Structures are given as C-alpha cells and as structure tokens.
Amino acid sequence: MxxxxxxxxxxxxxxxxxxxxxxxxxxxxxxxxxxxxxxxxxxxxxxxxxxxxxxxxxxxxxxLEAFLDLGERAAREAGQRPDALPDTGDLAADLKLVLRATVDELHDPRFEAPARALAAEGLVNPRLGAEFVAGLLEPQLGLYARRLRSAQEAGAVRPDVDPRIALELFLSPLAQRWLQRTGPITYAYTDTLVDYALHGLAPR
Amino acid sequence: MxxxxxxxxxxxxxxxxxxxxxxxxxxxxxxxxxxxxxxxxxxxxxxxxxxxxxxxxxxxxxxLEAFLDLGERAAREAGQRPDALPDTGDLAADLKLVLRATVDELHDPRFEAPARALAAEGLVNPRLGAEFVAGLLEPQLGLYARRLRSAQEAGAVRPDVDPRIALELFLSPLAQRWLQRTGPITYAYTDTLVDYALHGLAPR
Amino acid sequence: MxxxxxxxxxxxxxxxxxxxxxxxxxxxxxxxxxxxxxxxxxxxxxxxxxxxxxxxxxxxxxxLEAFLDLGERAAREAGQRPDALPDTGDLAADLKLVLRATVDELHDPRFEAPARALAAEGLVNPRLGAEFVAGLLEPQLGLYARRLRSAQEAGAVRPDVDPRIALELFLSPLAQRWLQRTGPITYAYTDTLVDYALHGLAPR
Amino acid sequence: MxxxxxxxxxxxxxxxxxxxxxxxxxxxxxxxxxxxxxxxxxxxxxxxxxxxxxxxxxxxxxxLEAFLDLGERAAREAGQRPDALPDTGDLAADLKLVLRATVDELHDPRFEAPARALAAEGLVNPRLGAEFVAGLLEPQLGLYARRLRSAQEAGAVRPDVDPRIALELFLSPLAQRWLQRTGPITYAYTDTLVDYALHGLAPR
DNA sequence: CCTTAAGCGAGACGGTACGTCGTGTCTTGGC
DNA sequence: GCCAAGACACGACGTACCGTCTCGCTTAAGG
The missing domain is CATH 1.10.10.60 (Homeodomain-like)
Structure with missing residues (x-):
C-alpha cells in the first residue's frame, strides 16, 4: 500500500x-x-x-473551497454574520423577509455560476455533494429549524411538526426553481410559499 | 455561411x-x-x-434520449401508461399512494444513475436542462396540477391556491432529498410531506 | 497481457x-x-x-528515421548512390579520396547535430544504438570491407588480414576524433591514417 | 550584474x-x-x-566527478598507480599486455554504466566532453604516447611517425567497439589490432 | 561563551515536458 | 449516402523533475 x-x-x-x-x-x-x-x-x-x-x-x-471562503469573507465584511434568523414573533413575516433576501442573492451573478456548478457536481459526486451540503446548506437549514422551534414554543406552529421537514416545504421549492429553472424566482413566489406552507392547502 | x-x-x-x-x-x-x-x-x-x-x-x-425512450418502453410494457393520477376523492390518500410509488422508483438503480447525471448536466447546461424538464418533469407536474384542480372543484383544496405552486410543496422536498442526498427517502417521509402540505404548519 | x-x-x-x-x-x-x-x-x-x-x-x-530518410533523399538527389568505393588499383589513393569526402561531410552542420545526437543516444540505449549501427554504419563499413578484399586479391594487402578489423584502423580514429572532439579533422589527418594503417608503424 | x-x-x-x-x-x-x-x-x-x-x-x-573519484580510489587501493606503461623493450608485447587489462576493465559492470553515460553526454555537451577527455582520456593517451616515443628511440617505430596519431590506430577501434557495440571485445581482437597497427596491412 | 552566519535536510514553489485520453472532424472502403 | 473503423489536430489531464526559494537546525569561527 x-x-x-x-x-x-x-x-x-x-x-x-x-x-x-x-x-x-x-x-x-x-x-x-x-x-x-x-x-x-x-x-x-x-x-x-x-x-x-x-x-x-x-x-x-x-x-468548493474557494466558494466557501468567498462566503465567509463576504459575511465577515458585511458586518456580523447573523447567527440566527430574525424573530419578531411574527413567523410568516420573518420568513418572508429572509427569503426575499435569498431571492436577491440567487440573482447575484457572482454567486450563480459557482453555486450552480457545485450543486451539479455534487449530484454526481457523492463526496463533494456531502461537503457541499455540510459546508453550505446545513448551517442555513439549522437556522430555519431553530426559528421554527421557537415558533413552536410560541404556539405559532403545531407542536407535533418536525422542523427539519417543515422547512423543506418552502426552501426546497425555491431551491428547485432556481437550480432547475422551472419557474421565476420572485418575492411574490416566496411569499406564497410561506403562506401555503404555514396554513396548508386544505380549507380551514 | x-x-x-x-x-x-x-x-x-x-x-x-x-x-x-x-x-x-x-x-x-x-x-x-x-x-x-x-x-x-x-x-x-x-x-x-x-x-x-x-x-x-x-x-x-x-x-437524455435513451432515458426518455427507456421510460416510454418501461411504461408501455408495464401495462397502460396512466395519463392521470388516481382520483378516489381522498386527495391525501391519492397523493400518498403515488408518492410511495415514486419512492420505489427513486430507489431503482437502473433509474438512479442516468437520472442523476441528466439532472446534474441540466443544472449547468440550460438547453439540456430545459429539455429534461420539458420531457420528463413537466408531464408529471401536469398530472399533479390536474389532480389538485379536481380537488379544488371538490372543495378539498382552497380555491385561491395556485396548483402549480402547491404541488411543489411536496414534490420539491422529495426531489431535493433525492438529488442532494440530504435525507432518507421513505414512505413515512412522503406521507408526512403530504400531510404538512395539505394542512399547513400552523395550528388550526 | x-x-x-x-x-x-x-x-x-x-x-x-x-x-x-x-x-x-x-x-x-x-x-x-x-x-x-x-x-x-x-x-x-x-x-x-x-x-x-x-x-x-x-x-x-x-x-533516427528522419536522419536515415534524409540520407536516402540526399543520396538519391545527388545522383546515383555509389554502391561501391572507387577502385583504381591504387588502394591508398582510393581510401584517401573517400575519406576526404567524409571529412567534408563531417563538417556539414546539417549533418553534425543529428548525427552526434543519435550517436550519443545510441551509446546509452542499446536498441537505438543497434538500429543506428545497422542502418547507417554497417552499409558503409561493408563498402570498405569489399574494397579491402579486392585489394587482397590484387596483392596490395596481406592475405591473412581480416578486412573487418583492418578498416577500423583508419575509420575508428576518424570517428572518435569527430565524436569526442579529441583533435582536428583534416585531409592531412586522414591521409596520415591511411598511410600508417597500410604500412604500419614499425620500420620496414 | x-x-x-x-x-x-x-x-x-x-x-x-x-x-x-x-x-x-x-x-x-x-x-x-x-x-x-x-x-x-x-x-x-x-x-x-x-x-x-x-x-x-x-x-x-x-x-563525472564521482566517476573520476572512483577511478582514483580504485587506483589507490589497487596498489601503485602506474604512471607509465611497462617497457620491456618489446613494444608489441607491452601493448598487448596493457590492452588485455583494458579489455578486462571494459567488461566490469561497475565501470560500464557510468563510463558509457558520460561518454554519451560528452558527445552532446562540449563542456562536459572536454572535461571527460581531459580528466580521463588524455592522461591515458599520454602514457601511450610516451611509450611510443621510447620505442622510436629504440628504433622499433619509424622516427617520422606521430605518436599521438599512431596510438589511435589501436585505441580508437577498441573504444568504438565498446561504445557502439559494433563487435566483440576480446584479447584476440586487441592482439590483432596491435599487430596490424605495428606492421601495417600492406605486405612487406 | 556566545553570537552569527554559513552549510545543511527538507520540501514547497513556478515551470516545462511528459505520455495518455477524449473530443469532434475527416477519410476510406464496404454495402 | 449511411455506416464501421479509425487517423487526425487539438486540448486537457495528472505526473515527474527541473532549478530556485524559503524554512529551521546544526555547527564552526570570531568577537
């Protein structure tokens, strides 16, 4: 050997x-x-x-390393990295706000090319995919999960809901639209996703 | 020229x-x-x-062509190509049933390698991505949209809901989990997605 | 395999x-x-x-191939390829004549660089060395051997002399001077070599 | 500068x-x-x-340095470095003796690889070639030249013969056979070279 | 005795060339 | 005129060495 x-x-x-x-x-x-x-x-x-x-x-x-490094540098120079999502007590408003910022980021061309390339490579190359998820996605998802748990404690989300799955309801559609170009990425779209996810599709 | x-x-x-x-x-x-x-x-x-x-x-x-062809052949030999989702009147049950079949398909190794490769290529190559979406994804999404519209007529889904967005609530999370390997793909998972999507996260 | x-x-x-x-x-x-x-x-x-x-x-x-090809082309365009050394009956004169032509050739810069390089490579790489000898040296040596045998028949060279060794007496010194730059390459030098080789060093 | x-x-x-x-x-x-x-x-x-x-x-x-050093060490440990060729009065016998020793040396594998490599490099690299000749060849040639001059004084070699050229008659063929592998290296061969060189090819 | 400046082992660096692989085009001969 | 076969110009691969350049670390001399 x-x-x-x-x-x-x-x-x-x-x-x-x-x-x-x-x-x-x-x-x-x-x-x-x-x-x-x-x-x-x-x-x-x-x-x-x-x-x-x-x-x-x-x-x-x-x-991948360059991109992660870029993210860190950008975060550092953009003042404090928010280590938590805003929590005003109004879950829908908070989520819409953050997702609108994400929409802006997804339209930033400096971000687009490498992110898309890494995502693509990650689909086919499991090792890289895992690093991509762990280094980039996972930290973000954690923030959403925390915010959802806080909402559960406040009674704004049903206590039996699993936050790790719940967050996918509005994040995955956004991710897929962006990655696969299956539709436009707008504030209206993300607002709608939040509304649907929080209140469901069935009539109340 | x-x-x-x-x-x-x-x-x-x-x-x-x-x-x-x-x-x-x-x-x-x-x-x-x-x-x-x-x-x-x-x-x-x-x-x-x-x-x-x-x-x-x-x-x-x-x-891409080989894969689409394979899909058609598989459908043909597997009896009738269903040109519609089941519609028993119970939306949740129908969706869970179909998604469970999708879970099985996603675990089929003959399907996995080419599908993942095509998806990856599509992320980076817009022309191929468009063909992939149009040839493979779009027809499926259309079926879900139709089923949701039928549910709206039956009063099982709020009339103001946009079916093209609504279906993303449970399909995109599944797609992303599979593509990016961010979590296990199980019946329980898809069942949960359907429940969350239909009834939302907020308490009733 | x-x-x-x-x-x-x-x-x-x-x-x-x-x-x-x-x-x-x-x-x-x-x-x-x-x-x-x-x-x-x-x-x-x-x-x-x-x-x-x-x-x-x-x-x-x-x-090597380029050089051999060059030799053949040069021979072809320089009229007939002499398939024998001159044989006027005067061995010393004939050898001196041919060696003077060789002296000229050895001073031709188009010849020098590749020939020297191939000789060098051949020292270290037996396969190439063998091809070099077989393709370039051997045919020339054969001509000298033939001329010497003719001289033996004419009584100008002792009958017990081995022509394949005899020719080395004047050709090897010339080759070595040229290859190793151990001395000047002149008509006088080759003339002397022929004289020494034919009549020996010991007094008669 | x-x-x-x-x-x-x-x-x-x-x-x-x-x-x-x-x-x-x-x-x-x-x-x-x-x-x-x-x-x-x-x-x-x-x-x-x-x-x-x-x-x-x-x-x-x-x-080159390693090889020269090796030669010196070998000489030193093999007893006295002979700073002259044997001189028994019988030139032919003396030369044959020394050349037989050289034949042995040329068959020594420890000697072969570096010597051949250095000779090859020297063909293409004039500076190194000069050092190789000056450091290794020249001292040897000097010994032969001296022996030949002594023979001239004794009347065993014609007085008009140039010893520096004369020695090439038997040394260059040996060198070339070894370097270019154009023939076997034997005692018989070197003996013959000495005989031919001393007495010439023409009948007496 | 203690500095200090060199040689030293180690090995990262910017380069050049290697020999191989795959691309997309072109050519040949068979059907 | 499509086809199997495969040579071709091209470009990138990942590796091997080149010769230069720091790094710390001995290891003398000289103050």
Whole structure:
C-alpha cells in the first residue's frame, strides 16, 4: 500500500491559495464551469499545476473551497454574520423577509455560476455533494429549524411538526426553481410559499 | 455561411439507434456518467463515432434520449401508461399512494444513475436542462396540477391556491432529498410531506 | 497481457510523416537535441502529439528515421548512390579520396547535430544504438570491407588480414576524433591514417 | 550584474560529497543514466537538493566527478598507480599486455554504466566532453604516447611517425567497439589490432 | 561563551515536458 | 449516402523533475 506523502501544510503558501481561489471563481464566472480547467486556473493564478494538485484533488474541490471562503469573507465584511434568523414573533413575516433576501442573492451573478456548478457536481459526486451540503446548506437549514422551534414554543406552529421537514416545504421549492429553472424566482413566489406552507392547502 | 448538411433521417439505422441507447445506459450505470465517453458508447454499441455525432450533439443528448425512450418502453410494457393520477376523492390518500410509488422508483438503480447525471448536466447546461424538464418533469407536474384542480372543484383544496405552486410543496422536498442526498427517502417521509402540505404548519 | 492496438499503416498520413521528419531535423539543428521536445516537433510540424506517439516510441526514434530518410533523399538527389568505393588499383589513393569526402561531410552542420545526437543516444540505449549501427554504419563499413578484399586479391594487402578489423584502423580514429572532439579533422589527418594503417608503424 | 555568491568550500560537508558520489554511481548502475535524477540522487544520499546544486551544475557533473573519484580510489587501493606503461623493450608485447587489462576493465559492470553515460553526454555537451577527455582520456593517451616515443628511440617505430596519431590506430577501434557495440571485445581482437597497427596491412 | 552566519535536510514553489485520453472532424472502403 | 473503423489536430489531464526559494537546525569561527 503506497502511502501518498502528505504535504507539510505549515509551509503552504497563503498567497498561492488565495490566487488559486480567485482564479477559480473568476474563470467559472467568465467561461463557465465545464470550460474552466485546472491548467487554466494555474495559469491565471500564476502558479504551477502541481501546487494545485498538491492541495486539492480536483477542480471541483478547488471551487468548493474557494466558494466557501468567498462566503465567509463576504459575511465577515458585511458586518456580523447573523447567527440566527430574525424573530419578531411574527413567523410568516420573518420568513418572508429572509427569503426575499435569498431571492436577491440567487440573482447575484457572482454567486450563480459557482453555486450552480457545485450543486451539479455534487449530484454526481457523492463526496463533494456531502461537503457541499455540510459546508453550505446545513448551517442555513439549522437556522430555519431553530426559528421554527421557537415558533413552536410560541404556539405559532403545531407542536407535533418536525422542523427539519417543515422547512423543506418552502426552501426546497425555491431551491428547485432556481437550480432547475422551472419557474421565476420572485418575492411574490416566496411569499406564497410561506403562506401555503404555514396554513396548508386544505380549507380551514 | 455553409449550412451543415442535415442527414437524411429516413435512411437512419434503427438498430444503431437502439444499440447506442443501450450502450449509453449500460455505461452510465456501470462506470458513472463522467467516465462514460462517446468513444466508449460507440465501441460498446459496435458503431462508428460519426454515427453518434451525426444524430446527437453530445453524450448528454444521447443519454437524455435513451432515458426518455427507456421510460416510454418501461411504461408501455408495464401495462397502460396512466395519463392521470388516481382520483378516489381522498386527495391525501391519492397523493400518498403515488408518492410511495415514486419512492420505489427513486430507489431503482437502473433509474438512479442516468437520472442523476441528466439532472446534474441540466443544472449547468440550460438547453439540456430545459429539455429534461420539458420531457420528463413537466408531464408529471401536469398530472399533479390536474389532480389538485379536481380537488379544488371538490372543495378539498382552497380555491385561491395556485396548483402549480402547491404541488411543489411536496414534490420539491422529495426531489431535493433525492438529488442532494440530504435525507432518507421513505414512505413515512412522503406521507408526512403530504400531510404538512395539505394542512399547513400552523395550528388550526 | 494487454496488447497495444497496432495502428493501420495503410491509413497513415504521408504528409504528417514528412512534416515530422523535417520538424525534428530543423529543431535539432536549431536548438540542439536535449532541448528538442516531442511537443515542439508536433507544434512545428502542425501535428498532434498523438500522431507522433502513434508511429514512434520516442524522439530518438523519430530523429533516427528522419536522419536515415534524409540520407536516402540526399543520396538519391545527388545522383546515383555509389554502391561501391572507387577502385583504381591504387588502394591508398582510393581510401584517401573517400575519406576526404567524409571529412567534408563531417563538417556539414546539417549533418553534425543529428548525427552526434543519435550517436550519443545510441551509446546509452542499446536498441537505438543497434538500429543506428545497422542502418547507417554497417552499409558503409561493408563498402570498405569489399574494397579491402579486392585489394587482397590484387596483392596490395596481406592475405591473412581480416578486412573487418583492418578498416577500423583508419575509420575508428576518424570517428572518435569527430565524436569526442579529441583533435582536428583534416585531409592531412586522414591521409596520415591511411598511410600508417597500410604500412604500419614499425620500420620496414 | 549580480555575481552568484560563491559558496565557502572550507565549510563543505565531506560526508555529503561522498554520499552524493555513491548515490549517483549506484543509481546509474541500477536504473541507468536517463532515469537517474538529481532528486533521486539527493533522496538516496539523504541530502537536500540544494546541496547538490550548490556544488555541481548538473547530474552529468556530479557523475563525472564521482566517476573520476572512483577511478582514483580504485587506483589507490589497487596498489601503485602506474604512471607509465611497462617497457620491456618489446613494444608489441607491452601493448598487448596493457590492452588485455583494458579489455578486462571494459567488461566490469561497475565501470560500464557510468563510463558509457558520460561518454554519451560528452558527445552532446562540449563542456562536459572536454572535461571527460581531459580528466580521463588524455592522461591515458599520454602514457601511450610516451611509450611510443621510447620505442622510436629504440628504433622499433619509424622516427617520422606521430605518436599521438599512431596510438589511435589501436585505441580508437577498441573504444568504438565498446561504445557502439559494433563487435566483440576480446584479447584476440586487441592482439590483432596491435599487430596490424605495428606492421601495417600492406605486405612487406 | 556566545553570537552569527554559513552549510545543511527538507520540501514547497513556478515551470516545462511528459505520455495518455477524449473530443469532434475527416477519410476510406464496404454495402 | 449511411455506416464501421479509425487517423487526425487539438486540448486537457495528472505526473515527474527541473532549478530556485524559503524554512529551521546544526555547527564552526570570531568577537
């Protein structure tokens, strides 16, 4: 069993890491994911190919890390990262507010290309899919689950409802519309989703 | 501008078409979509590469057609193609029944590899995504929309509800769980989705 | 045992073959053998790398074939290929004449770079060395051996002398001076070699 | 113009130098010259790459020094270094004796791989070729020249013969046979060379 | 004795070339 | 004129070494 020698992370060049992140994101935005190549990233970053292969196992890996890093940086510079959803007591209003912000984000082209590419890659590559979900999706879902639990305590949501499933009622439709382009993404749409999810389809 | 000469479809070899379909599906199932190549399909089908490029524009195209064809053949041999969802008058029961069948289908390995691959390709390639949605998703969604409209007429669903949005409440979560592997796909899960979607999360 | 599929030689592109020969010779002459690369030859010849690897196994192989081909073409266009050394009856004069022509050839820069490179490669790579000897050296040596045998019949060379060894007395020193740059290559030098070889070093 | 700082030879690690020599010779013997790499030598010697590049300019340089060093060590431990050829008065016998020893040496595998590699490299790289000739060949040739001059004084060789050329008559054929593998290397062969060279090919 | 500057092992780095694989086009010969 | 076969130009892959560049760590000399 030939062990592949683990590189010494303490000697890693931070400058190269950043340059590679930036090059990967720029290329995906400019020419699209399939025409982004490891060779192209290396050339754009002014870096040898081996430096990429030393630290990542594929272009998908590079892009995932770059994207997560971008998210963190964006969050940090956009002031405090909200570690919780707003909780005014009005669940519907709170959810609509947050989802409208999400709608705006989904329309941001800097976000779109890499996110879509990573989602696609994740469908076919389970390892990457798991990392994508764990690093990006899961933290968000947690916030929604917490807000729903709070609403349960306040009596605004039935106590027998499972928050982890409940949140899918309005989040999954939005995600699918965006990913699969099955319909327009508007404030009206997300508002409607919240209303339907909270009060159901059957008449009261 | 030299038009690319359109091949004469009437002289097309049906045997080759079938062989290519079968080879594509087999290879995707055996080695996965990324390692399936046009060359490999041609070799497996005992066909020249040009025969593939004459009639399709990419391996994704081949696979999409093969998959749709497979669906049709499966439907035909599985008796009548249901051109409508069951309508016993009990909306919840009908939906649960159909979704349970879908759960079974999603666990079928012959279905899984190509479907996932096509979905992934569709995320990144809008043209293919549109064909995928139009050819596969849309017909299904139409059936659900029809069933919901029937329920509205029967008074089982609020008249102001938009069926095209309503159906997303239980279908999108299922689709996303399957595609992104964010959770288990069980009868209990789909049953729960139907219940939540129909009656909402807020207490009555 | 995985057989490598033998390419179909009847479909081979003659134009590519020539272009590759020319590119290889030009590059070796211009930048030297070590800085000549397969990639460079392919680019210069306007050819894909695979086309080189399909028909040759290394850059040394390409160069050897190109060089032999060049020799044949040069011979053909320089009128009849002499299939024998001159035989005027005066062995010393005949040898001196031919060796002076060889001296001229060894000073031809188009000849020098590839010949030296191939000789060097042949020292280290037995297979190539054998081909080099068989294709280039051996035919020449044969001519000298024949001339010596003729001289033996005429009584100008002792009958017990082995011509295959005898010819080395004047050819090997010339070859070595040229290859290892151990001394100047002049008419006077080759004349001297012939004299020494024919009459020996010991006084008569 | 920034001069490259000359390293301080007085602080040089003798142990590393020896380890590098040994590693170079061992690798050339084991895997051949082309597959011997600076990195490989460093790893085998337990030495940093920079230590090699600090003191040598190429792997050929390393090997040349290692080989010369090996020769000196071998000479020293094999008793006295003969700084002259034997001179019994019988030139033919003396030459045959020495050449038979050379034949033995040429068959020694420890000698073969590096010597051949260095000769090959020297063909293509004039600087190294010159060092190879000056360091290895020239001293040997000088001994033969001296012996021939002594024979001239004794009247055993014609006085008008140039010893530097004369020695090539029997040394170059041997060298070429060995380097280019154009024939077997035997005592009989070298004996014959001496006879032919001394007495010539023409009848007396 | 203690600094201090060199050589040193180690190995990451920007590069170049390798030899292989797959793409989509083109050509040949068979039907 | 479609087809099987496969050569071709091209482009990217992932690997191997190159020669340079830091890193800490001995390890003398010289103050």
């Amino acid at each position: 030939a062990e592949k020698p683990v590189p010494d992370a303490s000697r890693r060049s931070e400058a190269s890491r950043r340059a590679i992140h930036d090059a990967a994101l720029a290329l995906v935005a400019e020419v699209g994911y399939p025409r982004t190549t490891v060779e192209g990233i290396a050339a754009r970053a002014g870096v040898g190919k081996q430096t990429i292969y030393r630290w990542w196992s594929s272009k998908a890996d590079v892009l | 030299a038009e690319k000469p359109v091949p004469d479809a009437s002289r097309r070899s049906e045997a080759s078409r079938r062989a290519i379909h079968d080879a594509a599906l087999a290879l995707v199932a055996e080695v996965g979509y990324p390692r399936t190549t046009v060359e490999g399909i041609a070799a497996r089908a005992g066909v020249g590469k040009q025969t593939i490029y004459r009639w399709w524009s990419s391996k994704a195209d081949v696979l | 995985a057989e490598k599929p033998v390419p179909d030689a009847s479909r081979r592109s003659e134009a590519s073959r020539r272009a590759i020969h020319d590119a290889a010779l030009a590059l070796v002459a211009e930048v030297g053998y070590p800085r000549t690369t397969v990639e460079g030859i392919a680019a210069r010849a306007g050819v894909g790398k695979q086309t080189i690897y399909r028909w040759w196994s290394s850059k040394a192989d390409v160069l | 920034a001069e490259k700082p000359v390293p301080d030879a007085s602080r040089r690690s003798e142990a590393s130098r020896r380890a590098i020599h040994d590693a170079a010779l061992a690798l050339v013997a084991e895997v051949g010259y082309p597959r011997t790499t600076v990195e490989g030598i460093a790893a085998r010697a337990g030495v940093g790459k920079q230590t090699i590049y600090r003191w040598w300019s190429s792997k050929a340089d390393v090997l």
